[in-house]
Amino acid sequence: MCMYSERMQILLSSDQRRRIDDEAARTGVSAAAIVRAALDARLGRVDPGQRGRALDELCAMRSEVAGAAELQELIDGRFDHAVGGARSAPS
Numbered sequence: 001m002c003m004y005s006e007r008m009q010i011l012l013s014s015d016q017r018r019r020i021d022d023e024a025a026r027t028g029v030s031a032a033a034i035v036r037a038a039l040d041a042r043l044g045r046v047d048p049g050q051r052g053r054a055l056d057e058l059c060a061m062r063s064e065v066a067g068a069a070e071l072q073e074l075i076d077g078r079f080d081h082a083v084g085g086a087r088s089a090p091s
Helices: 014-027 031-043 048-060 068-083
Strands: none
Touching: 014 031
């Protein structure tokens, strides 16, 4: 579990506070946890440096990607298998 060490005071409208309190009551977590989750959802949990390094690593990877026609054949094959037969050609 993360230990929180930073404190921040913010001003909210009455409506914002009510919505936070309502969500906290509905989910059974603290108002602070609701605010932290909203911040993580909006800003992300990974710092920009880590995100950039991960992107660099992904871009450095080499892999072959199927073309659109091959992907469509794969999709059609899985659909045909799922429904138990081939689809008729569109007219």
